[in-house]
Amino acid sequence: METTILIGYMAGTLTTISFLPQVIRSWRTRSTHDISFIMLTLFGLGMLLWAVYGFHIGSLPIILANTITFALVVVLVAMKVRYK
């Protein structure tokens, strides 16, 4: 069971931090042309719903992880609008 929880935390950490290098790259290159706006919208909405789900079941890790990723996706959407 401990291994299972460890795998869950590793998975959660990876998917949460994965959008950070994307934000850094888009910030540096000032280019977001190849990133799908529909992907960002669907993914961001999904993150928001996961956070609501975490709130419903009272899971702080789910709330935290998805709120952080949602914030990173919002930054990407803003850059997508700003840089075209």
Added chain:
Amino acid sequence: METTILIGYMAGTLTTISFLPQVIRSWRTRSTHDISFIMLTLFGLGMLLWAVYGFHIGSLPIILANTITFALVVVLVAMKVRYK
């Protein structure tokens, strides 16, 4: 409780299908320059671990959702390598 499960399924569906429009866009434009390779790697690894986690706890929805997304991320990595 029913609302909670519904929110969970909606969230899972959105995050699972979100990479499909990205794959379609990258396929059409033949350009993946703005997509971070580190993001794809971390996210793909995270998806794989989520699938393993789903296998550990015996959850078919978690296995299915994350395997589908992992496959889409693999396609994106292949296009990233192919199209530069």
